[in-house]
Amino acid sequence: MNIIYSILLVICIVSLVYILLSNTVSLVQLVGSSVSLSRFNRSRYYLEHKRYLDSENMIPITLMVAAHNEQKTILDTVNNLLSLDFPEYEVIIINDGSTDSTLQKLIDKYALVAVRQPIRISIPTKEVTAVYRCPDYPNLTILDKVQGGIGDALNAGINASRYPVYVAIDADSLLEKESLVKIIMPFVKDHRVVGVGGIVRVANGYEIVNGELVEVGTPKRPLINFQTIEYLRTFLTGSLGCDAMGILLNVSGAFGAFRKKTVIDVGGYATDGFGVGMDLVVKLHRHLLEQQAKYVIKFIPDPVCWVHPPKRIGQLYRQRKTWQTETVNSLTKNGKVMLNPKYKRIGLLAFPYYWLFEVIGPFLDLMGYIAVPVCFALGIMSLRFMLTFFA
């Protein structure tokens, strides 16, 4: 019995230490992100992008959407993407082996024509069986391919894209009218930029018409409310804080812009089903640090992408399991980066941070939440300790 009590006590103490450490780091991130946000807010008064809206000096971009069985939302998404304020861009929809009527809906709506478009294979992918173009929207391309997963679909989109920068978004996402120009401006202003993440927000409760937010509200469901707050916290303190510290390892797969050539150099997205966010960014960091190249990967809080998060616990569980698996996969695949001075802040700060607070941390939290009340109930821990823990 003493052994069990000892183990419980050790768990409690370790959890308390972890929580104190985690909160301290969160506080540092909060301060860092507050300063960044304040500077960013003031920079809006002079970093005008409107000048570039009609300019040939704006970088043309490719918008890529991988779609698998998205018949309910695909038309709204494409409609939204074709109406953005941007001088020159193309939209590539990759139909990744859908078994529903995703492709047929697109063909019917946009009167698509099959063309024999040769595609340059920069990254190997599963076979692209057909390419469709739209007579009314020359900048719309639909690729129909054998199912290979989201990473494989995006790689196919990269192969087919014409422009030097691409933006990958989810099939059920909505972009604001100025989101594209805002996310591209860092690439225009600084040739070292290879990746930029924008902010992802929960659309439920908001009214968005033609890419413009017309009414602000809150979601009705508690689960979605919780996710709304979590997204805001994650992006405005987590991502912004990591960006301020130079340890940004994750650009959301729902809304991220990348320089195509650099992504091709690292072999594109992983095709194991887990590689559309963190995995790519970690690969970029590793490759560019090994090349000793000067580069920037950043997060900016202004360009917004609206998403519809999972409404049910089961869906939420699957989503978070995928994200967590991706995190662990990325960190383990690139194990040599960990605590390696060659990789500078990424190896010495970012990797330990993610291991401790993103991978191991949730378990320590959970164990603490269970062990502390149990210890208190068993009389082996004081009320003060428990209050300190939960405070």
Place this chain on the structure above:
Amino acid sequence: MQLTDWQPAWFNARVVFTYILIFLVMMLVLFICVLIYIRVSAVMQERFKHKLKQQIYYALSKVTDDPSAKVAIAGGDKVFSPERLYILAEVFDEIDDQYKPALQGIILQMGFKEYIMKEFGTNDMEYLILIIRLIGDLDLAGMDSRVASLMYTHRNDINLQYQAYLTLALLGSRDHIVHICMDENYVQTLSFRSLQEVLKAYTGDKHDLYAALMNSPDPFVVRICVKRIGAEHMTDLAPKVFPYLDSEDFNTVIDAARSLGQLQYEPAAPRLASLLKADRWEVRSIAVSALALIDESGYENEIAEALHDKEWQVRYNAALALSRSPNIAALLEKVKESGDRYAYEILEYMAETSNIWGRKAQ
């Protein structure tokens, strides 16, 4: 088993945890106070901004109705302050161009120039950049020297460099721009596109500016001028661009080829045709496009030959160039007979899509 059974003798759990608890409660109280402060500040700031904007728009309407009217924006002791300048910048972005001269007049008669002279020494970089921006927006001639000196003082701040360059361009400050671009010790930090955009905004004589900047020792500046000459269709400067087709830097060759194609400079055609055999695929691909713009029919054979290039982008550009040829059917037949599947596929695709949209949309 209890916590006290294993802890060291000097460790007084009660005291430690009490202190931690007190600390956490204090932090919570502090956090709540900070939240309240932020909220109250935000509300007061919003009211101040609204009030000031109303005053500005009122003053603007008076001056617009009666240009000789002398009106001021009330401010008590501080007519200008950092908060007011940010609001002014916002108003500048909101109003139509036709009202900007009136707003400029109001601000200048209130002593804006004298105010910002005192603010140049500020350590607040965002504020300094805003001041530089307003100098350009308000067309404050005579302040370009100060702006140029700030570029030398803050060489590593990309945002300041960009805004200062833009302001000098808006002021038409030829001498300062040329001086900076000709200075061998001055390393350009702006991106290619940013500097192009700045020069595009130049309000003075661009022919004269580009002609001067093409003598810069910095190949980056020369390339930008070469590119701008083509983009802005300055055909009189085409002879100055032509020699750069023989530059040692392949990027300069590319920009020169592109510009000469845009300018449709015929004397460049033979040289461009010879560049179809260049070592670098980037040069070959742009030479194909440029040659097609100058004389597609006259060099059809050479462009058709580029369809068989080993590099995808060269084949693509050649096919794009040939897609509107009246001889497209004969060309397709000829390429098919050559047995080059890749050349045939790309040309067939271009012919197919040019029937749908024409050349522009491909």
